[in-house]
Amino acid sequence: MRLKGFRRSRNVEDRRGMGGGGLRLGGVGLLIVLAIGYFTGIDITPLLEGAGGQQTAPREISAEDEAAAEFTSRVLATTEEVWTGVFEAQLGETYVPPVLVIYSGVTQSPCGGASGATGPFYCPADRKAYLDTEFFGTLSRELGAKGDFAAAYVIAHEVAHHVQNELGILPQVSRARQQASQVEANQLTVRLELQADCLSGVWARSVEGLLEPGDIEEALNAARRIGDDHLQKRAGRVPQPHTFTHGTSEQRARWFATGYESGDLRSCDTFAADRL
Template sequence: MKWEGRRESTNVEDHRGSGGGGGGKTPGIIGIIVLLVGAYYGVDLSGIVGTPSLSSGAVQQSSLSAEEEAKLAKMSKVVLAETENVWGSYFSQRGQKYTPTTLRLYTGGTQTACGMGQAAMGPFYCPGDQKVYLDLSFYKDMQTKLGASGDAAFAYVIAHEVGHHVQNLLGVLPKVNQMQQQVAKTQANALSVKLELQADCFAGVWGHYAAKQDLFEAGDLEEAMRAAESVGDDRLQQQAQGYVVPDSFTHGSSADRMTWLKRGLESGDINQCNTFAAN
């Protein structure tokens, strides 16, 4: 990905190493995957974050070298800036103003308006404070635990979370969260899947226009597709427990996640991202 030398977003809070509450026992691979199944790229974290394993004041060390951290921090700021360009233009063309999300970089754990967040949950968006939360060590987790690697894969992760912010600005996110409170668990899960797949499609819309700005190199978009495949609920459940329970899906199957990401990438049209009207 050709991100070096590009504009870096200033909408970033760097809380790395500040002791936001990342101590306690680090979950093993099964524990991490179980967390990912329920909270991966989560939106409403009120019932998930704040786990007993977190203790305040302790600082969890990053699994990255200082050089790796510095590189990923710069790349994350560039990707965020690129999302601001695309969504700023989209809203402007419709006579509206885009209010960018803020990216908070942290290590181990951090306080959010949705409760305590931790790195093992993966990146997430909190609608309460309109911020995206990211522990940069997730880059290595993607490589070693999820089988997805590369700058474009990491960019997809950030773009997906920004997609949730766009949903929030458009009123989709609060409406779906309200609907989820009124239905049974299985139906609530199905709504969550549609929400997450739409965020994948929005990430694809961003990728469509970012490609026109010469951000990607050969193979980058395929890399992003592999990342989407790696975080399908069916794949994560199979890896964690040896079997799949479709009714418990909250983010969609690998096939569905790739389908909607590809739809956004190919169309560049937010109107093609209506997952709620799709079967």
């Protein structure tokens, strides 16, 4: 992705080097917790914050961290320009961008503890996205989703949740989930996540001028690598569709492609789709 010369976003809150409570997880442990936690919808906060309440020392900010932070800021800036334009052109509305919190190790949010092991997430309570920049390394080394556009897709996906919040979709789904069974709630969450993948595709279509050969395939590969079925298999489990909260590898890649090919918000109505 060609970002040299592209502006940095001013909506970045840098908490790196602050440290915090929680547990350190190494390679295999991180992958297992990542797979059974964030991407399968199981609440692993007690695993991360409990176990004696150990404190994590602030991680030294490396050159790799700095490069990841700069990259994140520039990608965030592209989402601001894209969604400002899309909201105006397709909805006749004003887009208010989110703040993106970058941190190292552990931090706190109104939605609970944030850890590199839980993966990036969006908290509607404070309208902020949370990202430990070390997750990019995990994405590449542990999950096999390599390339800068794979990392950009992750950022775009979390911003897409903010877009859903701006459109009133997140609160609607939250209310529906509260009245549903666990299986039904999971199904609603899958539609929400696949819609975010589709919206990420809309963003990708709008930044075509910044793309390099192979970028879209990097995003599609990342989508496949973080499908619920793939991650459950990687964790040594037989895939259990009733527990899925993000969609299969095929679904995630297909909905990203749908948004990319259309560039239209209306193509991303996963809640009206008969086939996910």
